[in-house]
Amino acid sequence: MAKRYATGTLAVEGVDLDIARGDFLALLGPSGCGKSTLLRMIAGLIPASEGRLDFPADAAARRSIGFVFQEPTLMPWASALRNVALPLELAGTPRREAEARAAEMLARVELGGFEHAYPRALSGGMKMRVSIARALVTKPRLLLMDEPFAALDEITRFRLNADLLDLWRAERFTVIFVTHSVFESVFLAERIVVMAPRPGRILRELAVPAADRAVPEFRTSAIYAAHCREVSHALAEAMGGA
Amino acid sequence: MRATRLLRWMAPTLLGVLFLAGWEWAVRAKEVPPFILPGPVLIAETLARDWSSLSVSLLITLQITFAALAVAASLGLLLAVLFAQSRVVEMSLFPYAVILQVTPIVAIAPLIIIWVDDVRAALLICAWIVAFFPILSNTTVGLNSTDRNLEDLFRLYGASRWQVLWRLKLPSAMPYFLAGLRISGGLALIGAIVAEFVAGTGGRASGLAYRILEAGYQLQIPRMFAALVLVSGTGIAIFLALSLLSHLLLRRWHESAQAGEPR
Numbered sequence: 354m355a356k357r358y359a360t361g362t363l364a365v366e367g368v369d370l371d372i373a374r375g376d377f378l379a380l381l382g383p384s385g386c387g388k389s390t391l392l393r394m395i396a397g398l399i400p401a402s403e404g405r406l407d408f409p410a411d412a413a414a415r416r417s418i419g420f421v422f423q424e425p426t427l428m429p430w431a432s433a434l435r436n437v438a439l440p441l442e443l444a445g446t447p448r449r450e451a452e453a454r455a456a457e458m459l460a461r462v463e464l465g466g467f468e469h470a471y472p473r474a475l476s477g478g479m480k481m482r483v484s485i486a487r488a489l490v491t492k493p494r495l496l497l498m499d500e501p502f503a504a505l506d507e508i509t510r511f512r513l514n515a516d517l518l519d520l521w522r523a524e525r526f527t528v529i530f531v532t533h534s535v536f537e538s539v540f541l542a543e544r545i546v547v548m549a550p551r552p553g554r555i556l557r558e559l560a561v562p563a564a565d566r567a568v569p570e571f572r573t574s575a576i577y578a579a580h581c582r583e584v585s586h587a588l589a590e591a592m593g594g595a
Numbered sequence: 596m597r598a599t600r601l602l603r604w605m606a607p608t609l610l611g612v613l614f615l616a617g618w619e620w621a622v623r624a625k626e627v628p629p630f631i632l633p634g635p636v637l638i639a640e641t642l643a644r645d646w647s648s649l650s651v652s653l654l655i656t657l658q659i660t661f662a663a664l665a666v667a668a669s670l671g672l673l674l675a676v677l678f679a680q681s682r683v684v685e686m687s688l689f690p691y692a693v694i695l696q697v698t699p700i701v702a703i704a705p706l707i708i709i710w711v712d713d714v715r716a717a718l719l720i721c722a723w724i725v726a727f728f729p730i731l732s733n734t735t736v737g738l739n740s741t742d743r744n745l746e747d748l749f750r751l752y753g754a755s756r757w758q759v760l761w762r763l764k765l766p767s768a769m770p771y772f773l774a775g776l777r778i779s780g781g782l783a784l785i786g787a788i789v790a791e792f793v794a795g796t797g798g799r800a801s802g803l804a805y806r807i808l809e810a811g812y813q814l815q816i817p818r819m820f821a822a823l824v825l826v827s828g829t830g831i832a833i834f835l836a837l838s839l840l841s842h843l844l845l846r847r848w849h850e851s852a853q854a855g856e857p858r
Contacts, residue, residue, distance in 0.1 A: 398747050420751055426744040429848045430766045439762070443752045471848050491752075 365390050366552040368404075374494070375525045379532055379542035381584065383592050387553020388531045392497050395529065396420055419488030419526075421498040425480035427472040427487075433459060434468040437487045444491070458486040461520065478509035485513075489520070498530045502537070511572070514540055535588060539580045540572060547584070549591035556591045559584055633817040642821040649806060653825050656787055656802035659715070660833070663722030664783040668776060670723075671730030675772075679738035679764060680756075689735075696728035700786055704793040718790040718802075725786030730775040737771025738764050770849050773841040780833040788826060803829075 365387035372378055380388040393399045395406060396418055419440075427436045434455050441451035456468055462482040472480055481501060488496060502510040518541060521528060532538050538545045539561055549556040561580050568574045615635045621627070622634035629637055642649070674692075678685035704721045711717040741764055749759050791804030803822050810819035845852040 393747075396751055398751060418751065420748065422744045422748075424744060426742060426748060428745065428763070428766065430769070431848075440752045443749070443754045443758055443762075473848055473850075 365394070366554050368553075368555055370546065370555070372527060372529070374527055376544060377521055377528045377530070377542045378544040378546060379530045379538035380546050380548060381532055381535065381538045381588065382548030382553075382556075383533065383550055383588070385553075386548040386550040386591070388548055389499055390553065391548075392499050392529060392531050395495075396497050417491070417494040419491065419493035419496045421481075421484050421488045421496070421501045423500045423503055425472070425477075425484040427480060427483055429472050432469045432471055433464060433475070433483045436472070436483055437490050440487060440491050455486070455490055458490045459483070461489075462486045462516070476509075477505055478513060481505060481513060482516075485517070485520075489524075489526075492524075492526075494526055496526050496528045498528065500531050500533065503533070510537070517541065535581055535584045539577060539584055545584055547587040547591055557587045559587060630814050630816045633820055637817050638820045638824060641817040642824060645818055645821060649803070649822060649825060652801060652803045652806045652822070653829065656784070656791070656804070656826075657829065659718050659722055659787040659790075659802065660784045660829075663719050663726050663787060664776075664780055666719070666723050667726040667730055667779055667783065671727050671775070671779075672734055672772060675731055675734035675738055675768070676760065676765075678735050679760070685735070692728060692731055695724055700725050700789050701793065704790050708790075708794050714794055718787060718794060721790030721793075722783050722786035725789075726779040726783035729778040729782065730772065733771045733775030733778075734768050737768030740771075741767040770841075770845055770851060773837075773844065774851075777834065777837045777841060780837045781830050784826070784830050784833060 368391060370378075380391065382388050390399070394401045397406075427433075428439070431439075434452055437455035437458055438448070438451040441454060442448060446454075456465075459465060459468055462485055464479060464482050464486065467475065467479065472483070475483065484501070488498075502513055505513065514537060528542075530538070530541060532541075543561055543563060543566075545559045545561065546555055547557045547559065548554065559580075565571075565576050565580070568576060571577050619634045619636055622632060633641075674688070678689070700721055703724075704717075707720050708714070708717045711720060745763060746759070749763055754762070787802065788804045791802040792808065795805065795808060803826050806822040807819050807826075810816070810822060842852050
């Protein structure tokens with residue numbers, strides 16, 4: 354796939370990715386490497402200039418996407434519950450049923466009891482949880498996340514990372530997670546796709562096997578550090594090549 | 596916190612009382628005749644004495660003001676929504692809205708009064724012209740300043756044009772619309788008064804502006820001031836009422852209503 358903007362800038366070039374159902378894939382790279390552009394093309398928010406996206410034939414794929422932005426992107430005039438119920442209501446689900454499912458989803462992201470709170474009253478981390486609940490309430494096959502935790506403090510980010518992994522293990526939706534943090538990508542993803550800028554392209558793909566992740570206290574383990582070092586080298590190569 | 600709130604009320608009240616007392620004292624001390632400058636006490640007495648005739652006029656002015664405000668609000672909102680739906684409509688109509696806004700109402704009021712047979716309708720049109728623009732321009736800005744990511748989100752979920760308008764654009768524009776409404780409330784009153792001045796309609800069924808004119812001709816200066824007090828009081832009441840409305844509608848989510856009391 355490729356994306357060329359009307360200005361002539363080639364944002365993404367020659368991207369070829371094969372993503373299996375249930376993958377947790379991280380797109381890692383420096384600013385301007387086209388990772389967000391790629392994500393938006395996958396979501397169908399911007400058209401690809403070349404190439405195409407193939408979804409499995411059996412999936413009602415287009416409708417089955419959840420998207421989490423870098424900002425929580427909540428409607429400030431609506432309560433947490435109403436925000437989470439939005440995707441269902443836009444699809445025509447009756448209000449009562451949509452709200453029941455939204456309440457269930459809020460409980461899953463540990464926000465039970467905050468249904469009627471307005472975004473203004475919630476902390477940054479809680480707002481992001483609402484945003485994740487909204488993306489998951491339609492039970493999507495594919496969850497797209499665009500640097501969702503970049504604006505949060507480290508403690509909150511670590512907790513949300515762990516909770517996201519728990520949700521993913523339970524539901525096994527496919528995740529494409531855009532990040533510029535080596536540590537976050539190694540902690541979360543089984544497949545790490547390192548991208549290089551100008552033009553945005555895939556440089557290398559690295560794997561973090563599930564078995565490695567199973568060690569206790571993975572975040573402080575030696576094997577985690579080894580993966581981080583490997584990914585850092587790849588990233589340095591991506592920056593150096595620019 | 597409590598102290599500042601108290602101060603917010605106390606300071607202007609104290610200043611007002613001092614000003615009125617000084618005025619009254621000056622009028623009495625210098626023995627200024629009432630037809631040059633009446634004192635506050637005399638004005639209050641006149642207001643109480645003439646209340647029966649002045650209140651009828653107040654009611655008439657209020658009717659025109661609120662009718663004009665209602666038409667301005669609904670038409671301004673409607674037109675702004677139309678602008679948001681189509682760039683072509685916006686580009687073709689907006690310049691004329693600006694022309695309508697910058698043309699002094701005193702200059703075109705006589706024409707409108709000549710063209711429109713019904714005086715009430717003529718007054719309403721004048722007040723509407725003055726009140727309409729802030730609502731239109733504010734709401735247009737509001738409708739165009741929705742969060743781009745939220746728009747993407749609505750697109751991702753396949754929202755219809757109607758859903759985008761109703762669930763995203765209108766709520767986003769609400770604070771802007773209400774700010775416009777607060778400005779227009781005062782302007783509608785000014786428009787109604789100016790038009791009444793120009794029309795100069797007599798008889799019992801005429802508004803406060805005519806009472807001011809009439810009192811001026813008859814050199815009943817205290818009565819003139821009494822009518823003026825009513826006009827100002829009405830303007831302040833309209834502003835406070837619309838501020839309260841805005842506060843009640845926005846207090847749960849918008850930053851402008853965060854301070855805890857209407858501004």
